Amino acid sequence: MRKTGEKERNRRRETLVTTALLVFFLVLITVLGVYWKEDALLTDFSRKNLPPSLRYPFGTDFMGRDMFKRTLTGLSMSIRLGVVTAAASALLAGAAAVLAVNTNRAVDTLFQGCVDVVMGIPHMLLLILISFACGKGFFGIVMGITLTHWPSLARVLRAEALSLKAKPYMRLAGKLGVTKWALIKKHYIPHLLPQFFTGLFLLFPQAVLHEAGMTFLGFGLSPEEPAIGIILSESMKYLVMGQWWLAVFPGAALAATVLMFFGLGQKICLLIDPASVQE
Amino acid sequence: MELEVKDLTFRYHKSQPAVFQNFYFSVKSEERVGVLAPSGFGKSTFARILAGLEEGFTGEILLDKKPVSSYGRYCPVQLIWQHPEEAVDPRMTMREMLAEGDNISRDVLDGLGIEEDWLKRFPLELSGGELQRFVIARALGEQTRFLIADEITAMHDLVTQSQIWRFLIEETKRRKIGLIVFSHSSPLLEQICTRIDDWQTGKREDVAQIWK
Numbered sequence: 001m002r003k004t005g006e007k008e009r010n011r012r013r014e015t016l017v018t019t020a021l022l023v024f025f026l027v028l029i030t031v032l033g034v035y036w037k038e039d040a041l042l043t044d045f046s047r048k049n050l051p052p053s054l055r056y057p058f059g060t061d062f063m064g065r066d067m068f069k070r071t072l073t074g075l076s077m078s079i080r081l082g083v084v085t086a087a088a089s090a091l092l093a094g095a096a097a098v099l100a101v102n103t104n105r106a107v108d109t110l111f112q113g114c115v116d117v118v119m120g121i122p123h124m125l126l127l128i129l130i131s132f133a134c135g136k137g138f139f140g141i142v143m144g145i146t147l148t149h150w151p152s153l154a155r156v157l158r159a160e161a162l163s164l165k166a167k168p169y170m171r172l173a174g175k176l177g178v179t180k181w182a183l184i185k186k187h188y189i190p191h192l193l194p195q196f197f198t199g200l201f202l203l204f205p206q207a208v209l210h211e212a213g214m215t216f217l218g219f220g221l222s223p224e225e226p227a228i229g230i231i232l233s234e235s236m237k238y239l240v241m242g243q244w245w246l247a248v249f250p251g252a253a254l255a256a257t258v259l260m261f262f263g264l265g266q267k268i269c270l271l272i273d274p275a276s277v278q279e
Numbered sequence: 280m281e282l283e284v285k286d287l288t289f290r291y292h293k294s295q296p297a298v299f300q301n302f303y304f305s306v307k308s309e310e311r312v313g314v315l316a317p318s319g320f321g322k323s324t325f326a327r328i329l330a331g332l333e334e335g336f337t338g339e340i341l342l343d344k345k346p347v348s349s350y351g352r353y354c355p356v357q358l359i360w361q362h363p364e365e366a367v368d369p370r371m372t373m374r375e376m377l378a379e380g381d382n383i384s385r386d387v388l389d390g391l392g393i394e395e396d397w398l399k400r401f402p403l404e405l406s407g408g409e410l411q412r413f414v415i416a417r418a419l420g421e422q423t424r425f426l427i428a429d430e431i432t433a434m435h436d437l438v439t440q441s442q443i444w445r446f447l448i449e450e451t452k453r454r455k456i457g458l459i460v461f462s463h464s465s466p467l468l469e470q471i472c473t474r475i476d477d478w479q480t481g482k483r484e485d486v487a488q489i490w491k
Contacts, residue, residue: 007431091355168365176380177353186379190370 010114022264026079029257030067033076039066040226042075049238052245056168059245069232071092071250075257079206081138082261085145085211090180093150094196095147096159098188101165115151123148127210141220153199158173160195161188162241170203194272203266205258212254228254280308280343282329282356282425282457287338289328298324302338306425309450311458311466316478323361323462326429329356329459342424353381357418360430363410367402374398381420388448391416394415407434415443419450424429425457432467444471 033040048064050056100111118126131144164170164265170187178186214220215229223230228250235246284304290297300322306312316322327333329340331347331354340347340356347356360366368481375396377383391412397405405413406414411434418426428447432440451458462468468475 118455168332168360168362169368172358172360172366173368173379175331175354175357177351178351178379182379187368188372266307 004091007063014182015270019264019267019271022260022267026264028262030076030079032074033079036069037073037226040070041065041224043094049079049243051243052249053242055115058249059243061234061243061246067246067249070226070231071228071253072251074150075253077225078211078254081141081211081259082204082208085142085149085207085267086200088142088146089149089207090200090203091154092146093154094157094192096150097154097161098184100158101145102184102188111154114236115155118148118151123210127214128217131214131219137222141211141214144214148259149187149203149206149210151202153196155200157192157195160192164188164210194269197272198265201261201268204261204265208258208261210253249276280424280455280457281328281341282306282347282459283339283341284329285339285341286362287328287336287340289324289333289338296441297484299328299336306459308424308455308457309452310474311448311460311472313460313462313472314478315462315465315468315473315475317463320478322463322478323429324462326358326427326459327375328467329427330354330356330361332358352405353420354403355422355424356427357420357423357425357426359418359431361431363407363414364402365419366414367410372399372401372407376413380417381422383416383420387416387419387450388434390450408439411435412443415447420457423454425454425459426451427461429461430463470484 016099029225042065044064046064047056047060048062050064052059056066056068056118058071061070071238085124096114100108127144130147134140134143141251143189166185170183173183173187211220211233212229215227216233217229218233220229229253231250235243235250238246282305284302287299287302287304288297289299304325314322314325315355324333325413328336331340342350344353347354357421367373391410393412393416397409397413402410411431415428415431425449435443447458450456458472460468
């Protein structure tokens, strides 16, 4: 008995350490990216098209810009965008789901209709349309990703809220004089929070990848910004000339960041769920 | 005060036969009515209808000739849910849940043997019996006029059962709360109630009371 107890405690510590490390790396990338923003834009034709070396780990591009700093700045932008958009769309999903369950049938029907419409249109198409309509750039991307990524999470949260609504203690609370707003605040939100965070962290990778994809296609951030999508689309022209480092390192860094977010999401789910938190 | 059910018809689904058809029932504040019926007779359904937890019935539930629903947010007819673990939010402490409802006097908590220490715990940290006492206490808010007990002491040992009933009888007498007890155990009802409605035989009888 005692042995398994110790083993379980270790797993909890392991999870905490991994979570802390992942958060540290993501914050480090974000901060370094902001710190090196000027350097990333710096052109120096005396060092152009250099392959990776100790001094320039990711090489330099045709304008002699340091690709390492440029990649970090791009990632930093991606992370910040990912945080903003994932949070915004998760909040939208949560609010919509709670409202749909706690108002009347008409609101619920409207909600379901919106979910079906948004989910029915291909993501990328809707993203491009919304981003374009909102004037592209940072704002366009935020709006695009926020307005297209909420339905799947909202659907899960609505189902959860519906099952919660049918629970005896929820109905009894109503008869004990608890107002609708207090019911939402004290009963619905605590119960929906684990699902909400799971959804939030699963949204990050999607948001980051979609941002890169949109920017790559030219519907996202403006070409002067050192964003991963811009870097990758610029590198297309130089790949055939053998400058592989222009695409491989930023691409791998993007994949690594997305995986870090994904891992972080899984660890946080373990920590939030009361059934696994003590493991 | 008087709690009346007039012309109640209820079915769970349109295609199903009615659980209640043109049913009448009434209780006065000073009464303790026992409803005796075997399983499947609709005791729990009726208890939920009385407490306003069931929708889709026809007929009226009146408290002093006014619909129960017109009495404000706190329902004066309170139901003690049969399974206490279903009646509490697993993510709230006992104290938080008590604070949500109506004012509960210290005497109620003491009378039911609820210890101060339990209040800071979550439902999972209490036993079924302890939870049950808590659920009973929560239903005894200051504005409660009628209390419905749906098979509430089945999970307790005899000593605890008698302690809980003794308290409930005293409390309802003192505060003039009408008590409606649903059970399939005739000896229990005979000890507690002033009137027993036997749904199986359709008889209604007044009982000699042991605890006057």
